Amino acid sequence: MTRTLIQGGTIVTAVDTYAADLAIEDGRITAIFAPGSGPPGAYDVTLDAAGKFVLPGGIDGHTHLDMPFGGTTSSDDFETGTLAAAYGGTTSIVDFAIQTKGDPLQKGLDVWHHKAEGKAAIDYAFHMIMTDVNDHTVPEMQRVVDQGVTSFKMFMAYPGVLFVDDGQIFRGMQRAGEIGALICMHAENGIPIDILVQQALAKGHTAPIYHGLTRPQIAEAEGTFRAICLAEMAGAPVYMVHLSAERALKQVVEARDRGLPVFAETCPQYLFLSQDDLGRPGFEGAKYVCTPPLRPKEMQEDLWRGLRTHDLQVVSTDHCPFCMKGQKDLGRDSFAKIPNGMPGIETRLYLLWDGGVRAGRISMNRFVEITSTAPAKIFGLYPRKGTIAVGADADLLVWDGEKRHVLSEKTLHMRVDYSPYEGREVVGGPTHVLSRGKVVVENGAYVGKKGDGRFVKRSTFALT
Numbered sequence: 119m120t121r122t123l124i125q126g127g128t129i130v131t132a133v134d135t136y137a138a139d140l141a142i143e144d145g146r147i148t149a150i151f152a153p154g155s156g157p158p159g160a161y162d163v164t165l166d167a168a169g170k171f172v173l174p175g176g177i178d179g180h181t182h183l184d185m186p187f188g189g190t191t192s193s194d195d196f197e198t199g200t201l202a203a204a205y206g207g208t209t210s211i212v213d214f215a216i217q218t219k220g221d222p223l224q225k226g227l228d229v230w231h232h233k234a235e236g237k238a239a240i241d242y243a244f245h246m247i248m249t250d251v252n253d254h255t256v257p258e259m260q261r262v263v264d265q266g267v268t269s270f271k272m273f274m275a276y277p278g279v280l281f282v283d284d285g286q287i288f289r290g291m292q293r294a295g296e297i298g299a300l301i302c303m304h305a306e307n308g309i310p311i312d313i314l315v316q317q318a319l320a321k322g323h324t325a326p327i328y329h330g331l332t333r334p335q336i337a338e339a340e341g342t343f344r345a346i347c348l349a350e351m352a353g354a355p356v357y358m359v360h361l362s363a364e365r366a367l368k369q370v371v372e373a374r375d376r377g378l379p380v381f382a383e384t385c386p387q388y389l390f391l392s393q394d395d396l397g398r399p400g401f402e403g404a405k406y407v408c409t410p411p412l413r414p415k416e417m418q419e420d421l422w423r424g425l426r427t428h429d430l431q432v433v434s435t436d437h438c439p440f441c442m443k444g445q446k447d448l449g450r451d452s453f454a455k456i457p458n459g460m461p462g463i464e465t466r467l468y469l470l471w472d473g474g475v476r477a478g479r480i481s482m483n484r485f486v487e488i489t490s491t492a493p494a495k496i497f498g499l500y501p502r503k504g505t506i507a508v509g510a511d512a513d514l515l516v517w518d519g520e521k522r523h524v525l526s527e528k529t530l531h532m533r534v535d536y537s538p539y540e541g542r543e544v545v546g547g548p549t550h551v552l553s554r555g556k557v558v559v560e561n562g563a564y565v566g567k568k569g570d571g572r573f574v575k576r577s578t579f580a581l582t
C-alpha cells in the first residue's frame with residue numbers, strides 16, 4: 119500500500135477553496151487536514167503543492183476512441199487517447215460504445231470492452247449508443263444498466279447510419295425512465311440537413327464551409343425542443359450532447375425553468391472556435407469539421423452565459439480526431455465526405471482555465487464543477503469521483519495556475535497530425551496528475567503505464 123501526502127496546496131472543489139494537506143492511501147483520499155498538522159508517519163511519496171492548487175481530476179463525459187466513422191476510424195485508440203487525456207489533467211472518460219444495427223446491445227458493449235481493456239492510462243466508463251430500439255433491444259437495456267452502463271445515446275442526425283426515428287427515441291426514453299437510466303441525445307434534425315447537403319453538392323459547393331452552412335442552428339434548436347418534448351412525455355431525464363447553438367440553449371433554459379430533468383453540455387470548440395475557422399482558405403477548414411458545426415462567433419458569448427447561469431452544466435470534448443492526411447482528405451472533393459470530428463481530449467482544461475478562469479468568465483470553483491463534479495453527478499460517478507473528499511478516489515491534479523505553454527501538434531500527445539489551436543499560448547496546467555493515488559504524469563513526463571486505467575461501473579441516474 120502506498121501512502122502519499124500532498125502538502126502546502128490550496129484545495130479547490132466545486133464549492134470551496136481552502137489551504138489544506140491531503141493524505142492518500144490505497145488509491146483513496148483518507149484525510150484532509152490543516153496545513154502542516156497531519157498525523158505523523160512515514161509517507162512513501164510527498165508532493166509539494168506550495169503555491170499551487172489541488173483539483174479533482176477532469177472527467178470527460180464525451181469521447182470517441184477507436185470509433186469507426188465515415189469509412190475510417192478515429193485516430194486515437196484507448197491507449198493513445200487516454201494517455202493524452204492524462205497529460206491534460208483528465209483522469210476519467212466516458213466513451214460511447216456502439217450497437218451495430220441488428221446486433222444485440224451486449225455485442226457492442228463487448229466490442230468496446232475489448233478495445234479498452236489493458237490499454238487505458240486512466241479510468242473509463244461507457245455510454246451505450248442504440249441504433250435500433252425494438253423488441254430485442256428494449257428488454258436488453260436493464261442488463262446493460264446492471265453492468266454499470268447507465269446512459270443510452272440516440273441520434274436524430276445521420277439518417278441511414280446512426281439515426282433513429284421519434285418512435286424509437288420515445289420507446290428508448292420510456293424504458294430509460296423506468297430503469298433509472300439517462301438518455302443522451304444528439305439533437306439535430308438530420309433529415310432536412312441531408313437534403314440541404316445534396317442540394318449544396320449539386321450546385322458544386324464542395325468546400326468545408328458548406329458543412330456548416332448546411333447544418334443551420336434551427337436544425338439543432340428543433341431537435342433539442344423535440345427531444346425535450348419526447349423526454350417529458352416519456353418521463354425520462356435527457357442530456358443534450360455537444361450543444362452549440364443559442365436557439366438550442368433557449369429550449370434547454372425553458373425546459374429547466376419548468377423544472378424538467380433536462381441537462382446539456384457544450385464543448386471547447388464551440389467556446390473558442392467559430393464558423394470563421396471552418397471557412398479558412400483552401401482545404402484547411404476540414405480541420406474544423408465537426409457536428410454540430412462551429413457556429414458564428416457571437417454565439418460563443420451565449421454559451422459562456424449558459425455556463426455561468428448553470429443552464430449548461432458540463433463542458434466535455436466530443437474528442438473524435440481524424441488526421442488531415444489519409445482521413446480528412448477523403449473529403450477533398452466533397453465536404454460531405456470529411457470525417458466529422460476534432461481532437462480535444464488533452465486540451466479541455468488548458469482552454470477552460472486560460473480562456474475561462476483567467477479571462478474572468480468563470481470562477482475556479484465553476485471550472486471544477488463543469489469539468490469534473492457535474493459530469494460525475496450526472497453520469498453516476500459521484501461521490502467516488504468528481505470531488506475532493508475523504509473516501510473518494512484520489513484522482514487529483516496539482517495545478518500550476520501560472521504555467522505557460524503553447525498548444526501545438528508538436529507539444530500535444532493526441533495521435534493526430536494537426537491541432538485546431540496551433541500556436542495558441544495558454545496559462546495553467548497540471549504539474550502532477552494522480553489516478554487513484556498513483557502519480558501518472560509528473561512535470562510533463564508520463565510515469566504511469568498502459569493498463570493502469572480500469573473500467574468503472576456507474577450508478578443509475580439520481581438527480582432531479
Ligand SMILES: [Zn+2]
Nearest residue numbers: 180182436438
Ligand atoms: Zn460525439
